[in-house]
Amino acid sequence: MSKQPKYRQVADALRREIDNGTYPPGSRLPSESELSARFDASRNTVRSGLGLLVTQGLVTSSQGLGYEVAKHEVxxxxxxxxxxxxxxxxxxxxxxxxxxxxxxxxxxxxxxxxxxxxxxxxxxxxxxxxxxxxxxxxxxxxxxxxxxxxxxxxxxxxxxxxxxxxxxxxxxxxxxxxxxxxxxxxxxxxxxxxxxxxxxxxxxxxxxxxxxxxxxxxxxxxxxxxxxxxxxxxxxxxxxxxxxxxxxxxxxxxxx
Amino acid sequence: MSKQPKYRQVADALRREIDNGTYPPGSRLPSESELSARFDASRNTVRSGLGLLVTQGLVTSSQGLGYEVAKHEVxxxxxxxxxxxxxxxxxxxxxxxxxxxxxxxxxxxxxxxxxxxxxxxxxxxxxxxxxxxxxxxxxxxxxxxxxxxxxxxxxxxxxxxxxxxxxxxxxxxxxxxxxxxxxxxxxxxxxxxxxxxxxxxxxxxxxxxxxxxxxxxxxxxxxxxxxxxxxxxxxxxxxxxxxxxxxxxxxxxxxx
DNA sequence: TAGTGGTCTAGACCACCTC
DNA sequence: AGGTGGTCTAGACCACTAC
CATH class of the missing domain: 3.40.1410.10 (Chorismate lyase-like)
Known part of the structure; x- marks a missing residue:
């Protein structure tokens, strides 16, 4: 198991928490600055991790509001x-x-x-x-x-x-x-x-x-x-x- | 028409050049530092633009090699x-x-x-x-x-x-x-x-x-x-x- | 060794939303 | 006004590829 870059660790940790129900569909994720403190990473690094989740369609973001876990009704x-x-x-x-x-x-x-x-x-x-x-x-x-x-x-x-x-x-x-x-x-x-x-x-x-x-x-x-x-x-x-x-x-x- | 952020301008310009054949499938894009000079933007901004093209599946990147226009054979x-x-x-x-x-x-x-x-x-x-x-x-x-x-x-x-x-x-x-x-x-x-x-x-x-x-x-x-x-x-x-x-x-x- | 992309930081300023 | 994400910069160091 090779060491993952920090932004991937952030993404993986959040993905796990979304999957296991810590952040259910429709709920809000902590803000970038909170995550930055939690993971001891710069805001940009946290943004990279969140960006992964966004491009995987797991969460959405909107200015002034925050990150929201995506709902899926097919x-x-x-x-x-x-x-x-x-x-x-x-x-x-x-x-x-x-x-x-x-x-x-x-x-x-x-x-x-x-x-x-x-x-x-x-x-x-x-x-x-x-x-x-x-x-x-x-x-x-x-x-x-x-x-x-x-x-x-x-x-x-x-x-x-x-x-x-x-x-x-x-x-x-x-x-x-x-x-x-x-x-x-x-x-x-x-x-x-x-x-x-x-x-x-x-x-x-x-x-x-x-x-x-x-x-x-x-x-x-x-x-x-x-x-x-x-x-x-x-x-x-x-x-x-x-x-x-x-x-x-x-x-x-x-x-x- | 509102002003686009710079990284989008970079992405749009490159997308046009890919569509019109300036960079055909399989060819290499200019390096990040060349694009940085061309668009008068920091390397990070150019990277954001290229990142868009990557997440749209138009180009791929690999370390040490550069960005390549994706081929599509279905x-x-x-x-x-x-x-x-x-x-x-x-x-x-x-x-x-x-x-x-x-x-x-x-x-x-x-x-x-x-x-x-x-x-x-x-x-x-x-x-x-x-x-x-x-x-x-x-x-x-x-x-x-x-x-x-x-x-x-x-x-x-x-x-x-x-x-x-x-x-x-x-x-x-x-x-x-x-x-x-x-x-x-x-x-x-x-x-x-x-x-x-x-x-x-x-x-x-x-x-x-x-x-x-x-x-x-x-x-x-x-x-x-x-x-x-x-x-x-x-x-x-x-x-x-x-x-x-x-x-x-x-x-x-x-x-x- | 030189050039490429990959990761990370610290800080600035802006735009949007809520109160 | 204060908090959120969005954009952008300048610079550092690392990892991979080519020669």
Whole structure:
């Protein structure tokens, strides 16, 4: 066991105390100067240690207030059931899910005509930079920024289904609207990845350092071509994505 | 537009230069003292700025060498196809996938009898702390630590299928072995989340600060009960998890 | 040996919150 | 006003890498 630098000792000691309940979620840590005295270290060294905990997402800090132990309430998103048309629903799936969880949803919405970003163009099988309709959603739960969702539709589809490019919500859901016009999504391909937020994402989702984002990209297909690409960016500390695959009867049964 | 602190200006300037190709992936950044002169800032301030880029996973640093712009090669894991028995395969799915990608796989493996962690117990519908068989895998690609995978089996199943608790690989795959003994996995439930690594995970996966982990938890079921829970921890910068759901013919077609 | 990043200190001043 | 964290400096010494 080699000797750890002092700022790591500070971080490790505080992490232990957070884990064992000395500082429960939501509580305040001692101030920098108190910790400085306790660990016989300069304020800067203590700050380095606290900085580690912040970048690990364990605590948050705010000027004038102090350091607070982070709370973790995760919200589950069932991705495999999310847009199954055989589950009839009123309004969009997101509001339904959030309301069922006893939380208060809220979203802002806009529609733009935009050149296709490279990533999206490849998935929609169109030229990079070609015209797409972007329907963009910024979602909140109990007024906390939760996720952003950007769905791109290729120009040819927007011509066939003009309401896609009109501002304002599509009451029955876009998937259903498209299905009614003969463009039925029969399959999709999901890609899930994670990384630290860009400065823009950090602003949109109000995440501090130390909270990664969860990226969920869904490309939807008819029997012969892609019709949409949806990129959802979640706060990683508040969300989990689930898939149910195959027969689920063994999951719902009571333990014997 | 309010004035940014100097260390952010440093980070933003360097981030722009990384994005626009001035410092391509794999290249070295100027040294701290050079940057200190360029930005007319103290070395500590420059270090704060570089620290931001490190915690965002954009650059890595090493003592005596300097700062290097991170490379990103992501490896795709097809989760929906991963254990489908209708795709016959030799050896385990991981080695197959990695070899197909032209990379060199390598893994260490061990089996233990362990009390069920709370998370696992809930999913296996057994008492927390009750006996489980843990089959643990530490996986490398081209000698880079890639992921760890821990699969827990309940005690009752290990009694029925004794090879589960024996050390050493199961040649044909555990899923296939269990199916041959009459315990067929007919469905599974996947949960995907992300967070910053714990110190242990950081050590096992050799990730620096600024790289989140991607957690993939799969619970497998027979028609009437859970039979296993697999927790895979990936380096978030190197992996992506995919799902194919529904009819995929529209994905594989050529663009018209 | 020279140059790099890693750790640590002491002290200054500022911005924000609470009382 | 007094306490909190946020920014910044100047300088010291250590550890690692390259040559």
């Amino acid at each position: 919200f589950e998103l069932n991705a495999s059931r999310f847009e199954d048309l055989s589950f009839p629903q009123i309004g969009d799936a997101y509001s339904t899910d959030v309301t069922n969880a006893g939380r208060r949803p809220h979203q802002t919405f806009r529609v733009e005509i935009r050149p296709a970003p490279e990533e999206v163009a490849a998935r929609l099988k169109v030229e990079p930079g070609s015209r797409t309709v972007l329907r963009f959603c910024h979602r909140f739960v109990d007024d906390v920024p939760w996720s952003t969702q950007a769905t791109y539709y290729p120009a040819w589809l927007a011509d066939e289904a003009p309401r896609l490019a009109e501002p304002g919500d599509i009451e029955e859901g876009t998937t259903r609207y498209l299905a009614e016009r003969g463009t039925e999504q029969v399959g999709y391909f999901d890609e899930i990845s994670t990384r630290m937020p860009t400065p823009e994402e950090a602003r949109a989702l109000e995440v501090g350092a130390g909270v990664p984002v969860l990226l969920w990209m869904r490309t939807g297909y008819t029997v012969d071509r892609p019709i949409r690409c949806t990129i959802t960016t979640f706060r990683g500390d508040l969300n989990r994505v689930n898939y149910e695959i195959g027969d689920q009867s063994g999951r719902e049964n009571e333990p014997q | 490896f795709e894991l097809n989760a929906s196809r991963f254990e489908d028995l209708s795709f016959p395969q030799i050896g385990d799915a991981y080695s197959t996938d990695v070899t197909n990608a032209g990379r060199r796989p390598h893994q260490t493996f061990r089996v233990e009898i362990r009390p069920a962690p709370e998370e696992v117990a809930a999913r296996l519908k057994v008492e927390p702390g009750s006996r489980t068989v843990l089959r643990f895998c530490h996986r490398f690609v081209d000698d880079v630590p890639w992921s760890t995978q821990a699969t827990y089996y309940p005690a009752w199943l290990a009694d029925e299928a004794p090879r589960l608790a024996e050390p050493g690989d199961i040649e044909e795959g555990t899923t296939r072995y269990l199916a041959e003994r009459g315990t067929e996995q007919v469905g599974y439930f996947d949960e995907i989340s992300t967070r910053m690594p714990t110190p242990e995970e950081a050590r096992a996966l050799e990730v620096g600060a600024g790289v989140p982990v991607l957690l993939w938890m799969r619970t497998g079921y027979t028609v009437d009960r859970p039979i296993r829970c697999t927790i895979t921890t990936f380096r978030g910068d190197l992996n992506r998890v995919n799902y194919e759901i529904g009819d995929q013919s529209g994905r594989e077609n050529e663009p018209q």
